[in-house]
Amino acid sequence: MKIIPAIDIINGKCVRLTKGDYSTKKVYNENPLEVAKSFEDHGIKNLHLVDLDGAKANSIVNGKVLESIATYTNLTIDFGGGIKATAAVKQAFELGANKITAGSIAAKNPELVFDWIREFGANKIILGADVNNRKIAIHGWQESTELELDQYIESYMAKGIQSVICTDISKDGMLKGSSIALYQELLTMFPALKLIASGGVTSIQELDKLMAIGLDGAIIGKAIYENRITLKQLEEYVN
16 A cells, blocks of 8 residues: 655645645645655655645646645655646646646546647546545535536546546545545445545554555655654554
8 A cells, every 4th residue: 555645735835634624734844855854864755745725726826836846756756736738738748747636627627628638638637536525526525516426437537537636625634544434335336446435544554544444645744744654653554
């Protein structure tokens, strides 16, 4: 199972939010590159990088952060936030992203994302499935849709999508555990799915549980920044 630390960016700084609420912003480091290098120094190979300013602006804002991390580390970066047009997908790849995460846009304009799958390849696009009571949520979770999670995933797998980041909004930033039952259900329904857990991961023991049910990866955010899980522990885990 891939260990995937998250770096969320506002004004070029490394921050965390609770349940996607910008008013809960807490700055953890002024230098995201420093944070990314510390992950790499501890044997971590993957990074989930989110441009929160971009998500609000509907275009990439913190491209320089992406570019610097891609230039000065060998991390495999999946990048999201502000990717609403084909030009932004191209820009993200030019700046060094290995993959992009299609979030709200995948719910609002599936035909456009299907075009991206055809143009860039299904292996370059991760589907972001933010979920609240089994329904897809969009726009930084401010808006719920009537899209059912399992039907949503099924429609994208039919187009070749393999990887899905599933974030249970009720868990994100709460440090109260992840949605193991939900993930188990999805993997039973879609055995070929490369499912990545996101939201609420709080301990090394929980990573063991997620790995045991067959997850492809686990995104870890606040637990690292609040020292609930140390980089030393993650180093031992990835080794």
